[in-house]
Amino acid sequence: MAEVPVLTLDGPGGSGKGTVASRIAMLRHWRILDSGALYRAFAFSAQKLGVLPDDLLGIQRILAETDFDFVVEKTGEVIILVNGNDVTTALRSPDAGLAASTYASQQSVRECLIARQRFERQAPGLVADGRDMGTVVFPDATLKVFLTGTLKIRALRRYKQLLEKGFSATLAGVEQEVSARDQNDRSRAVSPLEPANDAVTIDTTEIGIDQVVKKVDDLLTAKLTQSNNG
Ligand code: DC
Numbered sequence: 001m002a003e004v005p006v007l008t009l010d011g012p013g014g015s016g017k018g019t020v021a022s023r024i025a026m027l028r029h030w031r032i033l034d035s036g037a038l039y040r041a042f043a044f045s046a047q048k049l050g051v052l053p054d055d056l057l058g059i060q061r062i063l064a065e066t067d068f069d070f071v072v073e074k075t076g077e078v079i080i081l082v083n084g085n086d087v088t089t090a091l092r093s094p095d096a097g098l099a100a101s102t103y104a105s106q107q108s109v110r111e112c113l114i115a116r117q118r119f120e121r122q123a124p125g126l127v128a129d130g131r132d133m134g135t136v137v138f139p140d141a142t143l144k145v146f147l148t149g150t151l152k153i154r155a156l157r158r159y160k161q162l163l164e165k166g167f168s169a170t171l172a173g174v175e176q177e178v179s180a181r182d183q184n185d186r187s188r189a190v191s192p193l194e195p196a197n198d199a200v201t202i203d204t205t206e207i208g209i210d211q212v213v214k215k216v217d218d219l220l221t222a223k224l225t226q227s228n229n230g
Helices: 017-028 035-049 056-065 094-104 107-118 133-137 151-164 171-187 209-229
Strands: 006-010 031-034 068-072 078-082 126-130 143-148 200-203
Touching (some): 006 133, 006 209, 031 035, 031 068, 035 056, 035 068, 035 094, 035 107, 035 126, 133 143, 151 171, 200 209
Parallel strands (some): 006 126, 006 143, 143 200
16 A cells, blocks of 8 residues: 655744645645644643653653644644643743753654654645654655745744744844754754755745745645656
8 A cells, every 4th residue: 555645844943844834734635743843742741740851761651641632723723732731822932942942852752752743644645844854754755845044034934923923022032042943953963953865955035935835735746646657
């Protein structure tokens, strides 16, 4: 039986992954895996229970005892539930992003979360958004895309998103946070943020989101046609 198709979208914060993921998933009626939300939810639970990033037993216990669920709204917005409680707003804060990045640098945390991520690969298809979707979690993906953009434009997008969500922020503060997280995610020893060898890289600095979505969707159509014919 043919594998369920997967589109992986990796890249740094503010590169447009989340928006492209939800637009393509809605167009194709595919599922979405927002792996950043999973890392955010995991770090949130760990901090609440006082489990440190290097505490392997504590990490395993959290996974065994905690339900992480994601509901994708009609708008494409991902609602994050931890043990049935909606924690979306708290998890979208810059502090939750930094905490996620810290826990995500531990190999044991990453290994524990792989199966949970692969579980989302269900028909008719999956759009997986994160940092290591194409390199580690779905190395056999149908299409791998790596989105980039200058720090300035990515920080500006994040800043606007935070204001829309009701957080108070300054552009300089957001730029600092995005840059710290970039540095952390790119330099870690396990599953660092980097494009897969067979990924298509798209710089979103100067192109609008509609154009990015069209480009990715066209590439995906070409790959799906190719694999149906092969
Ligand atoms: O995509 P995001 O901003 O919600 O991700 C939050 C953090 O989680 C990010 O800074 C690094 C970590 N992360 C990761 O290490 N691997 C992923 N696949 C997704 C997120």
